[in-house]
Amino acid sequence: MREPFYLVDFDGVVCDSRAECMVTGYAAYRELKGEPFEPAFTVDDVPADAAEAFIRFRYLARTAREFMVIWDLIEAGSAIDPDLPLDRQWEIDAARIMRYHELFYATRYRWMERDERSWVAIHALFPGMKEWLVARLAEGRAHLVSSKDSRSILTILRNNGVELPDDLVSGNEGGDKPGHFRRLIEEHPGRELYFIDDNLENLEMAAAQGIAGCLCTWGYTWEGGIEAAKRQGFPTLGLDGLAQLA
Incomplete structure (x- = not known):
């Protein structure tokens, strides 16, 4: 063979990398919604109940842009189906999710450039x-x-x-x-x-x-x-x- x-x-x-995706994704989501939010880039940036839900359902997202849908569902208080694809649980606006994608990577690179050591350390x-x-x-x-x-x-x-x-x-x-x-x-x-x-x-x-x-x-x-x-x-x-x- x-x-x-x-x-x-x-x-x-x-x-x-769930913790990094959560912290980066949450900061990008707050910016997407036009809210004043300056991340400290730690897990404490994310409210505990929202953090628990994101970590639990992270597997439903295949790409970073789909984190937006998880945050939408969490913020709406919607029950998340563990077996159903995200695009069947929430109506997705194509322009909005692409904007989130851009914000996510801009936020990630901002963190990396500000403090690469802490960014690396949050991964295992x-x-x-x-x-x-x-x-x-x-x-x-x-x-x-x-x-x-x-x-x-x-x-x-x-x-x-x-x-x-x-x-x-x-x-x-x-x-x-x-x-x-x-x-x-x-x-x-x-x-x-x-x-x-x-x-x-x-x-x-x-x-x-x-x-x-x-x-x-x-x-x-x-x-x-x-x-x-x-x-x-x-x-x-x-x-x-x-x-x-x-």
């Missing part, structure tokens, strides 16, 4: 993932594919002692995941590509292009998503099973 070449999601697989690599990723990179068998921006990914990894070339990260500025899959298939002919993600919809997109994969259960997922992945025949993997991906 050929050795797999791993396509690896970042948020929810390599890194737990999942146990064992640094060692696993370093080993696969050394073997030439890993490429990060993410809906996060490459600048953020590279900053987090390099500050955690993981050095890698810029071209081993395919982030959102270079297109969406299906586009990255198509390009990587062309760039690695004859290799067995294997995708690791915590989101079933992303695994389905990869499978549609002939890329096998597994659902990691330590990331931004929930019991319903895990069971749905099993029903569709996707393997599921916990951190204690990382050695299987060698």
Whole structure:
């Protein structure tokens, strides 16, 4: 059997960035609503009940712009369905969500430029993932594919002692995941590509292009998503099973 070449999601697989997404996303949301709000860029910026709800339902958002919908639902006091896509729970205005997207990244970069140390510190690599990723990179068998921006990914990894070339990260500025899959298939002919993600919809997109994969259960997922992945025949993997991906 050929050795797999791993396509690896970042948020929810390599890194737990829920706290940063919450703090950045909340500040961007307040600006979107035209409210005077100067973030301290700590978790205390976010009211406790709103913070709890965001962390709980973070997995429903596939991209940063969809955080806006979570905040809308929280602010409206609407019950959030854990099994229903966000676009079926709230009417989304295309121009408004794109404006939020712009504000989110402007806010993130403002934080990074003001105090990169605190921005990096609010992230945590999942146990064992640094060692696993370093080993696969050394073997030439890993490429990060993410809906996060490459600048953020590279900053987090390099500050955690993981050095890698810029071209081993395919982030959102270079297109969406299906586009990255198509390009990587062309760039690695004859290799067995294997995708690791915590989101079933992303695994389905990869499978549609002939890329096998597994659902990691330590990331931004929930019991319903895990069971749905099993029903569709996707393997599921916990951190204690990382050695299987060698």
